[in-house]
Amino acid sequence: MFSTCLENVRARTPLVHSIxxxxxxxxxxxxxxxxxxxxIMSDDIGEVEEIASICGGVNINIGTLSQRTILAMFAAGxxxxxxxRPVLLDPVGAGASALRTxxxxxxxxxxxxxxxxxxxxxxKALVAGGGSTKGVDADVADTVTEESLDEAVAFAKAAAVRYxxxxxxxxAIDLVADAGTCYVIRNGRAExxxxxxxxxxxxxxxxxxLVANPGGALEAAAAAVTAMGLAGELGWGNMAPTxxxxxxxxxxxxxxxxxxxxxxxxxxxxxxx
Amino acid sequence: MFSTCLENVRARTPLVHSIxxxxxxxxxxxxxxxxxxxxIMSDDIGEVEEIASICGGVNINIGTLSQRTILAMFAAGxxxxxxxRPVLLDPVGAGASALRTxxxxxxxxxxxxxxxxxxxxxxKALVAGGGSTKGVDADVADTVTEESLDEAVAFAKAAAVRYxxxxxxxxAIDLVADAGTCYVIRNGRAExxxxxxxxxxxxxxxxxxLVANPGGALEAAAAAVTAMGLAGELGWGNMAPTxxxxxxxxxxxxxxxxxxxxxxxxxxxxxxx
Amino acid sequence: MFSTCLENVRARTPLVHSIxxxxxxxxxxxxxxxxxxxxIMSDDIGEVEEIASICGGVNINIGTLSQRTILAMFAAGxxxxxxxRPVLLDPVGAGASALRTxxxxxxxxxxxxxxxxxxxxxxKALVAGGGSTKGVDADVADTVTEESLDEAVAFAKAAAVRYxxxxxxxxAIDLVADAGTCYVIRNGRAExxxxxxxxxxxxxxxxxxLVANPGGALEAAAAAVTAMGLAGELGWGNMAPTxxxxxxxxxxxxxxxxxxxxxxxxxxxxxxx
Numbered sequence: 001m002f003s004t005c006l007e008n009v010r011a012r013t014p015l016v017h018s019i020x021x022x023x024x025x026x027x028x029x030x031x032x033x034x035x036x037x038x039x040i041m042s043d044d045i046g047e048v049e050e051i052a053s054i055c056g057g058v059n060i061n062i063g064t065l066s067q068r069t070i071l072a073m074f075a076a077g078x079x080x081x082x083x084x085r086p087v088l089l090d091p092v093g094a095g096a097s098a099l100r101t102x103x104x105x106x107x108x109x110x111x112x113x114x115x116x117x118x119x120x121x122x123x124k125a126l127v128a129g130g131g132s133t134k135g136v137d138a139d140v141a142d143t144v145t146e147e148s149l150d151e152a153v154a155f156a157k158a159a160a161v162r163y164x165x166x167x168x169x170x171x172a173i174d175l176v177a178d179a180g181t182c183y184v185i186r187n188g189r190a191e192x193x194x195x196x197x198x199x200x201x202x203x204x205x206x207x208x209x210l211v212a213n214p215g216g217a218l219e220a221a222a223a224a225v226t227a228m229g230l231a232g233e234l235g236w237g238n239m240a241p242t243x244x245x246x247x248x249x250x251x252x253x254x255x256x257x258x259x260x261x262x263x264x265x266x267x268x269x270x271x272x273x
Numbered sequence: 274m275f276s277t278c279l280e281n282v283r284a285r286t287p288l289v290h291s292i293x294x295x296x297x298x299x300x301x302x303x304x305x306x307x308x309x310x311x312x313i314m315s316d317d318i319g320e321v322e323e324i325a326s327i328c329g330g331v332n333i334n335i336g337t338l339s340q341r342t343i344l345a346m347f348a349a350g351x352x353x354x355x356x357x358r359p360v361l362l363d364p365v366g367a368g369a370s371a372l373r374t375x376x377x378x379x380x381x382x383x384x385x386x387x388x389x390x391x392x393x394x395x396x397k398a399l400v401a402g403g404g405s406t407k408g409v410d411a412d413v414a415d416t417v418t419e420e421s422l423d424e425a426v427a428f429a430k431a432a433a434v435r436y437x438x439x440x441x442x443x444x445a446i447d448l449v450a451d452a453g454t455c456y457v458i459r460n461g462r463a464e465x466x467x468x469x470x471x472x473x474x475x476x477x478x479x480x481x482x483l484v485a486n487p488g489g490a491l492e493a494a495a496a497a498v499t500a501m502g503l504a505g506e507l508g509w510g511n512m513a514p515t516x517x518x519x520x521x522x523x524x525x526x527x528x529x530x531x532x533x534x535x536x537x538x539x540x541x542x543x544x545x546x
Numbered sequence: 547m548f549s550t551c552l553e554n555v556r557a558r559t560p561l562v563h564s565i566x567x568x569x570x571x572x573x574x575x576x577x578x579x580x581x582x583x584x585x586i587m588s589d590d591i592g593e594v595e596e597i598a599s600i601c602g603g604v605n606i607n608i609g610t611l612s613q614r615t616i617l618a619m620f621a622a623g624x625x626x627x628x629x630x631r632p633v634l635l636d637p638v639g640a641g642a643s644a645l646r647t648x649x650x651x652x653x654x655x656x657x658x659x660x661x662x663x664x665x666x667x668x669x670k671a672l673v674a675g676g677g678s679t680k681g682v683d684a685d686v687a688d689t690v691t692e693e694s695l696d697e698a699v700a701f702a703k704a705a706a707v708r709y710x711x712x713x714x715x716x717x718a719i720d721l722v723a724d725a726g727t728c729y730v731i732r733n734g735r736a737e738x739x740x741x742x743x744x745x746x747x748x749x750x751x752x753x754x755x756l757v758a759n760p761g762g763a764l765e766a767a768a769a770a771v772t773a774m775g776l777a778g779e780l781g782w783g784n785m786a787p788t789x790x791x792x793x794x795x796x797x798x799x800x801x802x803x804x805x806x807x808x809x810x811x812x813x814x815x816x817x818x819x
Contacts, residue, residue, distance in 0.1 A: 022295040022568040023575050023587050027519075029296050029469035034518050038410055039469060040366065041296050044339040047370035054369060066590040066614070068339070093586065096600060097593035137584055194803070196575035196585060238515045242784045244803025245580050246573075246796035250519035257467070257517025295568040300792075302569050302742035307791050311683055312742060313639065314569050317612040320643035327642060341612070511788045523792035530740070530790025 002268055003261025005213050005223035010036035014211035017055035017080075018204060019043045019073050021063025021092065024197025027249065028059075028204040034257035035227070037208035043069045048076040056211035057085050057114075059204050062103055063092035070103055077111030086114040086210035086217070089165075090203040094118065095125025105129060108163050114210055115221055116159075117168035117203045120144055120152070127159055137193065144173045153182045153273050166221045168206060170199060174229060176222040183222035185270040187229025189236050194245045198252065202228045205256070223264065230267040231255035275541055276534025278486050278496035283309035287484035290328035290353075291477060292316045292346050294336025294365065297470025300526065301332075301477040307530035308500070310481035316342045321349040329484035330358050330387075332477050335376055336365035343376055350384030359387040359483035359490070362438075363476040367391065368398025378402060381436055387483055388494055389432075390441035390476045393417055393425070400432055410466065417446045426455045426546050439494045441479060443472060447502060449495040456495035458543040460502025462509050467518045471525065475501045478529070496537065503540040504528035548814055549807025551759050551769035556582035560757035563601035563626075564750060565589045565619050567609025567638065570743025573795065574605075574750040580803035581773070583754035589615045594622040602757035603631050603660075605750050608649055609638035616649055623657030632660040632756035632763070635711075636749040640664065641671025651675060654709050660756055661767055662705075663714035663749045666690055666698070673705055683739065690719045699728045699819050712767045714752060716745060720775060722768040729768035731816040733775025735782050740791045744798065748774045751802070769810065776813040777801035 015038045020028055025041060032039040042051040045068075052058050058080040060073045080087045089111075091104035104126050108116070118126070119138035144152040152169070156177035159167045169175045174185040192198045206224040213220035235251030243251075288311045293301055298314060305312040315324040318341075325331050331353040333346045353360045362384075364377035377399050381389070389396070392411035417425040425442070429450035432440045442448045447458040465471045479497040486493035508524030516524075561584045566574055571587060578585040588597040591614075598604050604626040606619045626633045635657075637650035650672050654662070662669070665684035690698040698715070702723035705713045715721045720731040738744045752770040759766035781797030789797075 021587070023571050023585075025296050026299060026469060026572060030519055030522065033467045033469055039296075040369065041294070041337055042366075042370070043337065044372065046340065047372035050370040050372075064587055064589065067592065068341075068614075093588075096586065097588070097596040099590065099593035099596070194579045196572060196579055234515075242780075242797075242800060242804060244800030246576055246799035246803070249576065250523065250796065251515075253519035254515060254517030257519070258515060298569050299572060299742060303792055303795065306740045306742055312569075313642065314567070314610055315639075315643070316610065317645065319613065320645040323643040323645070341614075507788075523796065524788075526792035527788060527790030530792070531788060 001265065002223035002226060003265040005209055005220045006227060006264050007261045008212040009208050012212040013038055014056040014208045015040065016057055016059055016204060016207045016211065017042060017051050017076060018059040019069060019076055020059060020061035020200060023063060024200040027197050027201050027253065031201040031253050031256055032204050032208055034253050035205055035208055043072045045071045045075060048072040049079040052076040052079040053083060057207050058087045059207040060088065060107065061090040061092055061200055061203055062100055063200060065100065065103055073107060074110060077107065081112050086207060087111060088203055088207045088210065089113045089116045090200060091118050091122050091126050094122040095130060101125055101130060113163060113165040114217060115166040115168055115206060116163055117170065117206055119171055119199065120169050123159060123167065123169050138171055144171050144175065149173065153184065156182055166218055168221055168225055170202065170225060174225045176225050178218050181218060182273045183270050184273055185222065185226050185229060187226050187233060187269050189232045191236060191248060192232045195249045226268045226270060227256065227259060227264055230264060231259065274538065275496035275499060276538040278482055278493045279500060279537050280534045281485040282481050285485040286311055287329040287481045288313065289330055289332055289477060289480045289484060290315060290324050290349060291332040292342060292349055293332060293334035293473060296336060297473040300470050300474050300522065304474040304526050304529055305477050305481055307526050308478055308481055316345045318344045318348060321345045322352040325349040325352040326356060330480045331360045332480040333361065333380065334363040334365055334473055334476055335373055336473060338373065338376055346380060347383060350380065354385050359480060360384060361476055361480045361483065362386045362389045363473060364391050364395050364399050367395040368403060374398055374403060386436060386438040387490060388439040388441055388479060389436055390443065390479055392444055392472065393442050396432060396440065396442050411444055417444050417448065422446065426457065429455055439491055441494055441498055443475060443498060447498045449498050451491050454491060455546045456543050457546055458495065458499050458502060460499050460506060460542050462505045464509060464521060465505045468522045499541045499543060500529065500532060500537055503537060504532065547811065548769035548772060549811040551755055551766045552773060552810050553807045554758040555754050558758040559584050560602040560754045561586065562603055562605055562750060562753045562757065563588060563597050563622060564605040565615060565622055566605060566607035566746060569609060570746040573743050573747050573799065577747040577799050577802055578750050578754055580799050581751055581754055589618045591617045591621060594618040595625040598622040598625040599629060603753050604633045605753040606634065606653065607636040607638055607746055607749055608646055609746060611646065611649055619653060620656060623653065627658050632753060633657060634749055634753045634756065635659045635662045636746060637664050637668050637672050640668045641676060647671055647676055659709060659711040660763060661712040661714055661752060662709055663716065663752055665717055665745065666715050669705060669713065669715050684717055690717050690721065695719065699730065702728055712764055714767055714771055716748065716771060720771045722771050724764050727764060728819045729816050730819055731768065731772050731775060733772050733779060733815050735778045737782060737794060738778045741795045772814045772816060773802065773805060773810055776810060777805065
């Protein structure tokens with residue numbers, strides 16, 4: 001039940017260590033607080049292992065990676081592995097530079113990720129070792145549509161096998177897959193792409209759901225992705241005619257803050273393949 | 274009079290140099306502008322002494338400390354000391370890692386702080402050289418309640434003696450103490466803890482109040498803490514049923530922007546011990 | 547036509563590489579998305595040349611410069627020059643420290659900027675190699691008024707000659723000049739100065755306009771500056787009595803999101819000298 005996943009987050013206040021980009025970090029912290037989690041950001045090699053140790057899980061996002069923070073990503077990820085705690089990778093902009101693609105790949109080689117979340121272009125670049133990523137947004141040619149859905153589901157499952165991780169590939173249609181099962185989620189709105197960091201926010205949220213639901217990681221990941229999409233719908237419903245993307249950003253986090261299990265269960269639109 | 278403290282900030286436009294974390298830095302800048310101050314952020318060792326020199330005071334926050342910015346914190350703090358300007362320490366997450374605890378302690382040894390602001394767990398970790406800090410939020414066991422208030426007031430005054438600084442220990446009940454006097458402030462709302470950075474914002478605000486009120490640092494600090502708590506109450510009063518923590522964040526800064534001396538004086542709820 | 551400039555941004559989705567400060571970076575990303583552009587932030591020397599290569603233009607902002615990011619600024623600027631793509635400089639706080647003034651000057655010597663945007667104090671510091679900048683806000687003595695306008699227009703044109711760049715000098719009255727022509731723009735509101743980063747946001751927006759309007763850089767720059775000022779007016783019109791600078795920040799970005807060519811054309815208040 002998605003509702004149970006959400007309620008576990010509220011009941012257990014998962015502490016999430018994020019090594020994330022400085023563009024959207026404030027929104028990541030606020031959405032973690034909104035869902036019932038507790039955020040801590042830390043990226044110095046002198047403390048990340050210790051911080052990872054006191055946290056329930058680690059969220060690694062390469063959105064503004066640097067030589068300095070890359071070191072911290074490996075150290076924190078490995079420590080979380082050693083402690084058997086969930087670790088998530090958000091390979092922001094993989095395909096946009098060799099540094100991003102290589103770093104994301106090397107992270108998947110040296111750290112065992114519980115989940116990897118990105119748009120389809122980023123995940124393709126991660127798998128292929130390069131790609132046509134147009135900056136941090138998905139390439140139109142890659143977009144998951146009803147026509148390409150079967151192929152995309154197969155791709156997600158294959159990637160899940162390859163990385164031994166839950167794959168969350170988000171876009172107009174969201175896919176959350178392990179080796180055998182794929183949730184196809186149709187919540188969300190296109191306008192979410194006009195806000196910076198809805199993907200980063202989801203990665204933070206998803207990490208909190210993984211930490212608070214240790215027994216059912218796939219369902220927890222699907223619940224988090226659904227919650228984010230539903231928040232996009234609910235938030236849009238609260239928009240005034242003069243509101244734009246800045247206000248929409250707040251309304252989505254607000255919707256996560258107000259969402260309970262029943263609302264999530266009632267608003268979820270997905271199928272399992 | 275708290276009203277005079279507030280009005281001095283509006284009249285004098287204190288320029289505040291912040292070396293602060295990248296999570297909440299935007300909100301710190303906006304609340305400084307909201308209260309009537311002027312923010313400048315700078316953390317490179319190549320300029321922090323010069324920036325500290327042109328500013329009225331320095332706000333040092335270790336929320337996302339790194340080897341690079343730690344150097345800048347010491348240099349800026351010492352320069353402000355040499356110029357007899359107010360310096361504030363916000364030991365974010367002291368107790369969560371040895372790096373944070375040690376850095377905060379070493380700062381108190383090498384820089385003379387006008388004020389130190391943190392939650393009770395952070396201040397206890399600072400004093401004890403370790404602690405049970407759960408990330409960046411106060412540990413429940415540490416919370417200042419009506420029952421533990423006498424003890425907490427004595428702790429705050431003792432810390433004030435030890436550091437030669439005003440101690441601002443904020444939470445459900447806020448304490449602002451020097452060696453002999455402690456303001457016990459009951460403004461604020463529990464929901465403020467569901468927004469990232471209300472503490473960081475208060476540290477910025479408090480530094481501005483110290484700069485603009487050189488003759489009465491303790492009262493200025495108490496006025497700033499009260500203003501923040503009152504803004505939390507006023508901001509909550511402007512919330513719609515679908516609003517959550519993202520909108521609440523804006524409403525609090527908005528309330529600081531709109532607050533005048535009479536509102537602060539009328540809304541303040543405190544006693545002096 | 548300013549309307550065409552705006553519509554070109556919406557039609558062409560310019561990808562803008564920003565090396566900018568961590569204070570206002572989220573707002574820069576959101577205003578780029580609001581206007582129809584696409585943001586990518588990247589400041590590591592290991593990838594900035596590659597990121598600059600896939601982008602339409604580069605926005606360089608020294609607001610929280612460090613030794614590390616300064617290297618990236620030079621590398622990205624030079625690469626954009628080599629590819630004949632627009633590059634903008636925002637010399638935040640030039641005059642406030644020798645590091646800022648020298649870095650901004652050296653950037654203008656080694657990188658050919660398409661446009662330079664700052665407040666009058668920053669631009670004077672850039673030209674003079676020092677100055678009286680009070681932090682990151684313009685010095686009152688420097689303010690462009692109706693009385694000092696002729697002199698300021700001449701100054702802007704002379705700076706445009708010196709740097710071979712469009713100069714956008716913004717404040718109560720905005721000037722956008724090349725060697726021979728100066729747009730004098732009277733849109734905007736004084737309250738915009740009470741929000742952190744409206745200047746940084748404009749620099750991002752302006753870069754997007756330059757990228758999307760390769761044939762008419764001066765008009766595009768003037769259109770962007772006018773759009774920002776008009777958004778400040780429209781956003782203010784949507785303020786409730788309890789709203790302050792935090793909400794105003796969102797309303798301005800929202801206004802950019804909603805603005806179409808007709809609204810910009812109809813609301814623009816400028817003369818050409």
